[in-house]
Amino acid sequence: MALESVVRLDSVSIKYGPGATREVGYDMGELGAKRVMVVTDPNLVDKGPVKVTLKALEDAGLEPVLYGSTRIEPTDASLKEAIDYAVRGEFDGFVAVGGGSSMDTAKVANLYSTYPADFPTYVNAPIGKGTPVPGPLKPLVCIPTTAGTGSETTGVAVFDLVEMHAKTGIAHRYLRPTIGIVDPNNTRTLPGMIAACTGFDVLAHALESFTAIPYNQRQAPENPLLRSAYQGSNPVSDVWAVRAIEMASSNIVRVVSNPTDEDARSQMIMAATFAGISFGAAGTHLGHGMSYPVSGMVRGFIPEGYPPNHPIIPHGMAVILLAPSVFRFTAPTNPERHLEAARLMGADTVNSRMEDAGNILADAIISLMKETGMPNGLAAVGFTAADVDKLVEGTLPQQRVTRLSPRPFTPEDLRQMFLDSQTCW
Numbered sequence: 001m002a003l004e005s006v007v008r009l010d011s012v013s014i015k016y017g018p019g020a021t022r023e024v025g026y027d028m029g030e031l032g033a034k035r036v037m038v039v040t041d042p043n044l045v046d047k048g049p050v051k052v053t054l055k056a057l058e059d060a061g062l063e064p065v066l067y068g069s070t071r072i073e074p075t076d077a078s079l080k081e082a083i084d085y086a087v088r089g090e091f092d093g094f095v096a097v098g099g100g101s102s103m104d105t106a107k108v109a110n111l112y113s114t115y116p117a118d119f120p121t122y123v124n125a126p127i128g129k130g131t132p133v134p135g136p137l138k139p140l141v142c143i144p145t146t147a148g149t150g151s152e153t154t155g156v157a158v159f160d161l162v163e164m165h166a167k168t169g170i171a172h173r174y175l176r177p178t179i180g181i182v183d184p185n186n187t188r189t190l191p192g193m194i195a196a197c198t199g200f201d202v203l204a205h206a207l208e209s210f211t212a213i214p215y216n217q218r219q220a221p222e223n224p225l226l227r228s229a230y231q232g233s234n235p236v237s238d239v240w241a242v243r244a245i246e247m248a249s250s251n252i253v254r255v256v257s258n259p260t261d262e263d264a265r266s267q268m269i270m271a272a273t274f275a276g277i278s279f280g281a282a283g284t285h286l287g288h289g290m291s292y293p294v295s296g297m298v299r300g301f302i303p304e305g306y307p308p309n310h311p312i313i314p315h316g317m318a319v320i321l322l323a324p325s326v327f328r329f330t331a332p333t334n335p336e337r338h339l340e341a342a343r344l345m346g347a348d349t350v351n352s353r354m355e356d357a358g359n360i361l362a363d364a365i366i367s368l369m370k371e372t373g374m375p376n377g378l379a380a381v382g383f384t385a386a387d388v389d390k391l392v393e394g395t396l397p398q399q400r401v402t403r404l405s406p407r408p409f410t411p412e413d414l415r416q417m418f419l420d421s422q423t424c425w
């Protein structure tokens with residue numbers, strides 16, 4: 001097997017700063033768009049970030065058309081609706097305002113309206129056909145309103161394929177937005193628990209991409225077209241991951257306890273973007289792969305601050321509940337790197353022993369979980385040991401991310417990690 005020797009970092013153009021949203025009209029005009037599909041979700045249609053976006057596009061003489069039906073946690077059906085809308089609308093540019101769901105919906109609508117195909121065509125193999133995107137798409141500007149997914153920086157769209165009960169995605173660098181507008185004004189209204197969950201997603205992106213299997217230990221692709229978006233940890237991603245770990249871990253408690261802390265919110269949304277750049281090239285691994293069945297199998301759990309009557313284990317919460325046992329499992333592959341991650345989170349590692357690296361990193365994560373009021377493990381969100389087989393079964397198809405694990409694993413290893421995650425402390 002020939003090993004990979006090349007790493008590629010495609011970066012989105014980023015505009016950062018309070019008020020940057022007001023420049024979206026100028027940006028779309030410069031990109032040559034006239035008729036623009038503005039993708040958002042029903043909770044945001046009449047909120048400030050969407051109003052500012054529509055006005056900016058109109059003031060620039062463009063023709064924005066609002067699409068407010070994005071489903072939170074998109075499905076193949078909700079994406080097909082957005083694709084139909086995009087095909088009928090004959091748009092020549094897209095703007096997404098919202099969280100990962102809106103941004104990912106806009107990416108997919110842009111893709112299938114530009115290069116029409118049956119839905120499975122571009123979906124990741126083995127669930128879909130995994131056909132590479134044929135060429136560049138129309139301009140897409142993403143304006144995140146949560147400091148979480150980092151989707152404004154990545155060429156990845158994630159969704160539920162309902163008939164297969166599978167979380168999957170479409171990943172290709174041509175899906176990457178043209179510009180990400182990172183405006184701290186857009187995260188002003190984030191309630192504490194949502195800020196905590198999205199913040200832990202950021203931290204997990206940075207930690208997983210920093211500890212993923214090194215790119216040069218993976219098999220080389222037959223040709224450059226087949227090089228996957230997720231390449232493993234690499235020196236270029238590391239730069240972004242390191243800073244994102246520091247920024248997310250030193251600001252998450254501040255944004256949760258005081259949503260009016262402007263400085264902490266600004267740092268957090270920037271950390272989300274940095275972590276997005278990092279994992280967009282390196283990938284995430286076990287924490288993400290194992291989190292999908294956890295969120296998918298939710299029963300009655302409703303976190304504080306989330307809509308009542310709608311049980312949900314938010315993505316960032318699922319990921320962080322698993323993180324301590326995942327990093328204890330992966331630490332022996334590269335204890336130096338796991339210790340370095342703990343040090344970046346503020347742990348004193350001066351006299352630490354390499355064999356303690358996993359526990360030290362796990363403890364650093366657990367201390368932030370306690371300070372932000374996270375539930376204590378899978379038991380606290382409704383799971384028992386009897387659910388573990390199903391959780392393992394739901395993780396096995398997640399090779400899109402689990403193949404980036406630095407340590408090879410068996411179903412029995414997954415079982416043990418799920419059991420260990422029943423309580424975190």
Ligand SMILES: [Fe+2]
Nearest residue numbers: 149201205315
């Ligand atoms: Fe994530």
